[in-house]
Amino acid sequence: MSDAVDAIIGQWSEERPDVVEDLWPVQLFGRIQRLARVIDKSAKAAAAAHGVEHGEFDVLTTLQRSGPPYTLTAGAFIKASMVTSGAITNRIDKMEAKGLVERVREGDDRRTIKIRLTEHGHEVTRAAFADHLANYAQLLADVDRDVVDKTAEGLRHVLETLGDTTIK
């Protein structure tokens, strides 16, 4: 069988046979990018059902899995989410307006602000995360579990090689 990336590489083979040897990374990266789009769209819809944006959902789960007291600095989100400071400020602003999180200044360093999950934020996170996982499972319903595991293992190796070893 063949997928969209096979078709793309097939086109290159016709048009630029001289570069075919250099297309092997596309076999991996092309598929990662296409899958990322599909997953993103699906995850976005699942989050929207609970009234939160994709990025906001990311903040919620990051807070939730950090454990008690469900509090992180803005800087922690920047590193965890791979986005810029402006995006985080914007996200927190909107989430604060929705009552999902609250900004608290505590501790000795008064430059840092801490983002704390509210009770309402907890409830939304629980419900949205359950739907999120159900959606993920649904997407992979027809894929062999063994293929999922082995492919994930390969991607882990690539991530490690690229230095993505921390979420702090």
Added chain:
Amino acid sequence: MSDAVDAIIGQWSEERPDVVEDLWPVQLFGRIQRLARVIDKSAKAAAAAHGVEHGEFDVLTTLQRSGPPYTLTAGAFIKASMVTSGAITNRIDKMEAKGLVERVREGDDRRTIKIRLTEHGHEVTRAAFADHLANYAQLLADVDRDVVDKTAEGLRHVLETLGDTTIK
């Protein structure tokens, strides 16, 4: 070894041991999303070196690999790029201003407009695509070719299962 996704799942195991069983899709999808970000940023930088946006580069290569006469309709880009019509109109507007492509109305159907790669567009595409592939190879320089191939194979299977089998 462990990567960022392992760390995330480790946190969930502590905070929500009840959902650990449902986290296996995260092993795959989480890594796809993180890798997509890394690849995107790198590819964006490579394209920017040639004065084109990421999405514009996508249009250029789609045209190039389509072969002579290097002409496609706007609708073809919408399907190939997985973006909305507004995004394509915007891209073509800017690329036309840069002299990379030109809109031509030819054929019997006067609703469709065709986007044609200009000579300048050809040159930019050639140079940018060479850098793009070099950048891809660089990212995977320290990864076993066998791992790349096997992982790509697994992703192909997932894409097929999700129905992503066409680029038209």
Added chain:
DNA sequence: TGTTTTTATCTCAACGTTGAGATTATCAAG
């Protein structure tokens, strides 16, 4: 033929992100 439906593209306001710069606080020397 005239009418409706469908198709292809464009318009445009709203949205989230970027990225550079500003602000404010802490740390390190002297």
Added chain:
DNA sequence: CTTGATAATCTCAACGTTGAGATAAAAACA
């Protein structure tokens, strides 16, 4: 202390995308 450098967050204009609606042409139907 004071000065300079570093760090954390916020500000804001610019940017690309979305998504609903508009426009216009073609196809389907009556």
